[in-house]
Each structure stands twice: as C-alpha cells, then as structure tokens.
Amino acid sequence: MFEEWLLDDPAALTRADEAGLLLDLASAGATVRRALRLAGEAGLDQLRPEGRPRAAFVAGHGTAVLAGELLAALGGTVCPVVVLGPALADPAHAPDRPSPSATPSDLRSDFALSLDWSLPGWAGPSDLLLILSSSGTEPGLITLAQQAYTRGCTVVSVAPAGSPLAGATLQVRGLPLPFEAAAGPGEPTPGLERDLPQDPPSTLWGLLAPMLALADRVGLVSIPFSSLQAAADQLDDVAVRCGPAADTYTNPAKGLAIQLDGVLPLIWSDSPGTAAVARRFAAMLADEAARPAVTGMLPEALTAQRGLLLGQLGSQTDEDDFFRDRTEETDALRYKLLLLRRTPRPAESPAPPGDSAQAPSPAQAQAPSQPPSQPEPDAAPAPEPRPTPHAVSRAHRLAADHQVGIQELTSSHTDALVALTELVALTDFAAVYLGLASSTRPRIH
Known part of the structure; x- marks a missing residue:
C-alpha cells in the first residue's frame, strides 16, 4: 500500500527512514569532496x-x-x-x-x-x-x-x-x-540475506x-578537477530540490515516486552513460522499494522489448487527464516507460522559447541555470554514441500506439559527468521515497 501522505510530512519521513538513506543521499556531495581530498593526500596529486x-x-x-x-x-x-x-x-x-x-x-x-x-x-x-x-x-x-x-x-x-x-x-x-x-x-536484519x-x-x-x-x-x-567539483555541487543542488523538506508539488523525486506507484517501469536509455544510470535506478528500486524494473537501451530496446508493450500490462489511463474518474481505475499492475536522456544545448544556441515538443522532465524542469563546463580543446573526450531522433520519436509512437505512459527524464548539462550525476541523484531519491511510502518496503539494512 502506497501512503502518499507520508511524502508531505518531513517528520514522518525521518521516522520512517530507519536506515538513514535520505541523510546519506544528502551527504553525497560531501562524500565526493572527502574522497578527492583523501585521494590527494594518498599521493594522487604527486x-x-x-x-x-x-x-x-x-x-x-x-x-x-x-x-x-x-x-x-x-x-x-x-x-x-x-x-x-x-x-x-x-x-x-x-x-x-x-x-x-x-x-x-x-x-x-x-x-x-x-x-x-x-x-x-x-x-x-x-x-x-x-x-x-x-x-x-x-x-x-x-x-x-x-x-x-x-x-x-x-x-x-x-x-x-x-x-x-x-x-x-x-x-x-x-x-x-x-x-x-x-x-x-x-547490525543487519537477521535472515537468509544477512x-x-x-x-x-x-x-x-x-x-x-x-x-x-x-x-x-x-x-x-578528460575530467578536470573542476568537473568533479561541479558534480559535487550538483549533488548538493539535487539534495535541496529533492530533499524531504521540499513540498511534493515542487519536488521532482517525490513526484516521480508517486508516478511509479502501481507500475512496472521500463527504463530505456539513449547512451552508454544513461544506460548505466538506468541499471543503477533499477537496482535502487529493487533494494530500497522492493520493486522490479526492466532496462533497455535505444535503439535495441525498440525491438528487444517491443513484445512487452503488446501484453495486458500495456494499456493505462492518461495521467495528464486531471478530470478522469479515479474511482473506476483498477489496481492492476501496468507498464510505464521512462526514457533517460541527455539533451545538452550549446550555450551559443539556446532553445527557442516556443520549443516544447516534449514536456520537460522533473530533472530538466528543475535544473538550475549555470554556465556549461568547457573541456580543453586538446583533451576533449569522444562523444557518446546516441540514437537518432527517429529512435526517440519511434519510442514515443510505440508507447502511444499501445497506450503505455511515457515520460522523459533528461538533463541539459553539457558536462557529461554533471548530467549523469543529476540523473543518478534524482532517481536515487525517487527510489528511496517510493520505498519509504510503501508499506511493503524491505528492511534489510
């Protein structure tokens, strides 16, 4: 049973979080800085x-x-x-x-x-x-x-x-x-998994x-120290936006947790980096919320997992329809397609004001405005392989054809490390919130 009210009560969240997961997530930025300091003292700087x-x-x-x-x-x-x-x-x-x-x-x-x-x-x-x-x-x-x-x-x-x-x-x-x-x-909880x-x-x-x-x-x-510092700052920023004190209607992680209640997420990604984030998200959902998830990477997921959308779990109601009759909705498990993407925009060509082909995801909509990190020209890393826009649009059409809800979780940071950090931090918080608000959450910490 999903207790949504718990997400609006920071004190109740703190009491429910017996393992201190929210505090651990909030300290992730400090963990990065401490790890870098210790590595330098151990001889990495020399x-x-x-x-x-x-x-x-x-x-x-x-x-x-x-x-x-x-x-x-x-x-x-x-x-x-x-x-x-x-x-x-x-x-x-x-x-x-x-x-x-x-x-x-x-x-x-x-x-x-x-x-x-x-x-x-x-x-x-x-x-x-x-x-x-x-x-x-x-x-x-x-x-x-x-x-x-x-x-x-x-x-x-x-x-x-x-x-x-x-x-x-x-x-x-x-x-x-x-x-x-x-x-x-x-001490770990006694049991076969101890x-x-x-x-x-x-x-x-x-x-x-x-x-x-x-x-x-x-x-x-090529990941200069400034990029690592920016990643730590990004973790701090997500901890503020997604922390328990942030109201649910402005908290992208709490909102994502609510949307994942009662669904089997198909977590698709657009690159090797976001594919790693997808596997992290699936592992967090299993560990912290006792929820299964299926991962895949475009364009292979379009064919490898197409059959899943043909099953009885595909059809669902329109989540954007505010006036729908929720009393007639069944509690049957259904699919939801989450598409993890990096959508960096060059600083010299900002997005036009009317560019709204895709609804902004929680990660993108709440992303702070900051100058992009520019790597040194002679040490720029090779770009990640990405699916063509056709593969992304085909995923949307496939979901629409089979009445499967789809949502994009994107990061627009030009620095690859910062972008992936934002996606990991957001999905980590969402998985923990889903587990804390679920009466069936595991207690194996």
Whole structure:
C-alpha cells in the first residue's frame, strides 16, 4: 500500500527512514569532496604517469561494477575500459562457511569468499588495473592484484585504509587510494540475506570520485578537477530540490515516486552513460522499494522489448487527464516507460522559447541555470554514441500506439559527468521515497 501522505510530512519521513538513506543521499556531495581530498593526500596529486595505458580494467562487484560502467561511458573511445565482474569461485577450493553465530563481518567475508575474478589473457605491462571495494576484504580481488603484478600491469585500488586489499596493493607496488565508508545503520536484519553486503547509496560516489580523478591524470578520460567539483555541487543542488523538506508539488523525486506507484517501469536509455544510470535506478528500486524494473537501451530496446508493450500490462489511463474518474481505475499492475536522456544545448544556441515538443522532465524542469563546463580543446573526450531522433520519436509512437505512459527524464548539462550525476541523484531519491511510502518496503539494512 502506497501512503502518499507520508511524502508531505518531513517528520514522518525521518521516522520512517530507519536506515538513514535520505541523510546519506544528502551527504553525497560531501562524500565526493572527502574522497578527492583523501585521494590527494594518498599521493594522487604527486602522480606523474609516463603515458596513457593501453587499456584499463575495473574490477569489483555491485556498486563497483556500476562505477566502472560510468567510467567506460565517460571515456568514450580514448582508451578501452573493460569492466571485470565477479564469477563464482570453485566450491571445492572454498573454505568452510562461518557458523550461524558468526558476526556480521564474518558473514560479509563469507559472501566475499564465493567471488572470483580473472584478467583477460591479453592483459600485459601496458595495462592498468583499477580495483574498487567498499570493504577491501575480498580474497578474489587480492588474488587478482597479485595476478596483475605477475603480468606487469599497474595496480591501483580504492578500498578502506588498512584493509587487506590496500595492503595487497602496496605489496604489488601499486597505489592504494582510501575509501571512507559512510556511517552504517548498524547490525543487519537477521535472515537468509544477512550475509549479503548492503552498501549505502553514497558508496557509488566514494568509489567513483577517486577513480575518475585518477583516470583523468593518466589520460583515460578528460575530467578536470573542476568537473568533479561541479558534480559535487550538483549533488548538493539535487539534495535541496529533492530533499524531504521540499513540498511534493515542487519536488521532482517525490513526484516521480508517486508516478511509479502501481507500475512496472521500463527504463530505456539513449547512451552508454544513461544506460548505466538506468541499471543503477533499477537496482535502487529493487533494494530500497522492493520493486522490479526492466532496462533497455535505444535503439535495441525498440525491438528487444517491443513484445512487452503488446501484453495486458500495456494499456493505462492518461495521467495528464486531471478530470478522469479515479474511482473506476483498477489496481492492476501496468507498464510505464521512462526514457533517460541527455539533451545538452550549446550555450551559443539556446532553445527557442516556443520549443516544447516534449514536456520537460522533473530533472530538466528543475535544473538550475549555470554556465556549461568547457573541456580543453586538446583533451576533449569522444562523444557518446546516441540514437537518432527517429529512435526517440519511434519510442514515443510505440508507447502511444499501445497506450503505455511515457515520460522523459533528461538533463541539459553539457558536462557529461554533471548530467549523469543529476540523473543518478534524482532517481536515487525517487527510489528511496517510493520505498519509504510503501508499506511493503524491505528492511534489510
């Protein structure tokens, strides 16, 4: 049951937010700044690379994999970025599981013991391995660092200071960058899922920020320090616009949460960057609101998921019809198509006042006016591949033909990092609000 009234009561929201998720989201900008400061103090500012690596590998699991996908999307074609997700370790070589009376840290280690990573066969001395971990206790990542050392790869890790992974990075003559976790909610809820790690949403920024700063320094991607600062400022801005104190009718995240009640979202994206945001949104909906979502990227989604729109979940009422009779509406689950897009407009050619072919999304409508960040001409990253306007218009026609509601969530920032940051922050808040206002929200923190 969705309790919409809760969104209009900041005090009730605070009481319902037992895990402190809203406070964690509000501190995301500070997390970026702290992560950059700690990375500089750890030696990143003094790093003088001899040249750009041939390829970069990003290894981790969960949030770390998403951070690697964002780096790959922001890097374009300047340098191949390969994300190394985990595989299941051979059970024959895994140690015994901890006893049922084991501590939460032991249980997290139990989960880590089941994961394994490996480098591609072509990895060599010209390549860079980036290892991301919010705990730094995964034996598979430590083994991967040792494997990279034998191949001659340069190793950099982002992990808690003093963790086994940070120590292993020093042993292989790599550079450990510290990760400082946000204050957790305490003991996990007892249950079968108690051995699965549950990171707060801000973990993404604590892992991503130092990795992007390093990537810029070694030439993987052009993201100057000013862009990272702008991303932190954007997180602060979204925290104000989408915070619990903002009224529902002016809060884009609360509005999106209300629209997602009782629907199965099809989250489509227009580029690799927004595709990573879509996967983050789907993961947040599952973790914080116990809601499923389906993701896809244009133009492939037009054919791969076209069959979904033909089913019985497609037809729905017009949400823009204020005078419709809501008492006759059924509670049956229905689809809603969310299209994540970047729509940057050059500063020299602003949009005409009458340009309103698409209704502005919450992210676009509430975006603050600020000058675009201009990268250096000699270090401009390759543009992201984008679908043609025909693919976007075809998505709208497909939704209209099958009576499926569609909404665009867009960001008009010309800086790719800031644009993706705005979309991630907005959807993070929306997922948390949806979970807090739902009586069936999970309690696994």
